[in-house]
């Protein structure tokens with residue numbers, strides 16, 4: 001006989017055998033965290049308890065709209081910080097590494113229902129390496145000729161992965177077949193035009209998220225959990241028209257909240273939203289938020305709805321003390337502030353999108369970085385403040401292939417005019433600056449390479465920049481440099497610097513520039529690219545692997561336990 005249960009207020013049939021869960025028995029973490037039969041049903045029952053509460057709040061909300069109670073309506077539309085009666089409590093974002101195969105999709109679906117207290121909005125990236133494959137396919141299409149476009153290797157990888165996934169999940173291939181056909185046509189179009197504009201590039205990569213979300217929503221529905229797929233560009237994600245690196249505009253927050261809340265009221269279902277994508281405010285074309293932009297989609301939805309938490313699920317146990325590909329012994333950092341996480345992301349830690357902390361900080365929505373391969377691990381909790389009394393160094397980040405620029409005034413301009421002219425040159429050329437150090441007549445700074453798409457363009461832009469700056473200064477351009485960012489408690493900057501310089505001197509490395517700046521959480525050191533990884537390994541070893549300087553202010557002694565260190569007064 002078929003019974004019925006509810007998950008997130010959605011009535012679902014309850015079969016005598018939970019569908020598609022047998023594969024989970026081989027996953028020890030899943031059997032302990034989420035015993036398939038028990039926690040799945042607990043999730044259903046718990047959600048069932050919540051529905052009467054939600055019923056009341058929704059009724060009030062409709063009455064408020066009908067009665068013209070605009071203030072109350074606005075408060076609800078922009079979220080209520082995860083109150084018991086809100087339709088949603090959290091965002092759960094899963095990146096490509098969590099969605100690499102049908103097996104991973106099953107595990108993620110199970111993971112979602114294993115949190116009985118959560119009422120999530122799900123945000124997904126493209127499956128596995130799909131975005132990279134789409135970009136490579138686009139680049140090959142430019143020069144391969146129309147008749148060869150269908151044979152591009154990366155197109156075959158994408159087709160095989162998605163068709164195999166729907167087959168293995170038992171989903172009708174019609175959810176993605178039109179996308180695969182259109183993708184092939186698009187590549188033929190690129191081959192015919194022999195060019196791939198930034199606008200076309202964004203449209204091309206959007207296929208990844210459009211397909212992963214359709215597959216996942218269809219699987220949840222098959223699985224018995226009602227879900228609804230959304231393309232972010234159709235639900236109010238309005239951005240600038242900076243293709244490949246668009247910024248989210250303010251109007252996004254109320255629009256997204258209204259659409260998700262309204263749809264829930266009329267027909268409750270778990271939203272499954274495409275990460276990374278938006279709609280240009282002027283062009284109305286699909287835009288992307290920069291590589292890794294699904295994290296930003298997640299925090300934007302978190303702020304829109306005023307949720308209790310945003311969870312970003314990765315393939316590592318949280319934000320680590322260093323990039324694990326450089327330091328395999330890197331350890332998870334349990335707590336971070338939004339400022340620390342933003343600096344870390346901005347200065348190159350691939351784990352979070354550089355802009356993703358902005359909505360979270362503005363909306364004061366905690367962000368939790370978790371491991372979808374190891375859900376029991378506590379992960380990293382990112383909040384507005386944390387206890388910094390014992391924190392010294394939190395994480396070491398490396399950004400390579402940076403251009404360093406030394407600019408010395410020819411004194412044709414006074415100091416004020418000099419700095420103004422230098423920075424207006426960068427603004428005019430659309431070049432972003434990372435780290436700056438100044439004296440009265442000179443300026444050293446690093447340029448952000450991520451703004452550039454190709455070497456050719458870099459050289460052209462650099463030539464133009466030099467030409468402009470040489471009107472007022474002597475310019476020395478130094479390429480292939482690296483920024484090593486020491487993220488931590490700048491109150492202990494003397495301790496951090498003494499230790500860091502000791503390590504670098506021991507390794508015979510000369511630091512070419514240093515900047516502490518206004519940031520209270522970051523000290524940046526510039527070294528040659530060729531020495532950078534060696535430096536990072538040595539620094540990580542000194543700060544995190546040899547003694548406990550990362551956390552403890554030593555009572556007596558420095559490095560070997562013999563000096564008293566007091567915070568710098570701020």
Ligand SMILES: Nc1ncnc2c1ncn2[C@@H]1O[C@H](COP(=O)(O)OP(=O)(O)O)[C@@H](O)[C@H]1O
Nearest residue numbers: 095096097314315316319320322323349350351
């Ligand atoms: N400091 C760091 N902490 C954690 N991961 C890092 C760090 N620096 C670089 N990484 C890399 O970031 C990866 C996770 O980010 P990403 O690939 O964008 O995940 P996803 O695709 O799941 O969103 C990890 O696999 C790791 O190799």
Ligand SMILES: N[C@@H](CC(=O)OP(=O)(O)O)C(=O)O
Nearest residue numbers: 095096125131291292293294
């Ligand atoms: N798929 C996009 C967006 C994204 O956020 O991906 P991920 O979450 O896998 O880093 C990219 O690869 O850039």
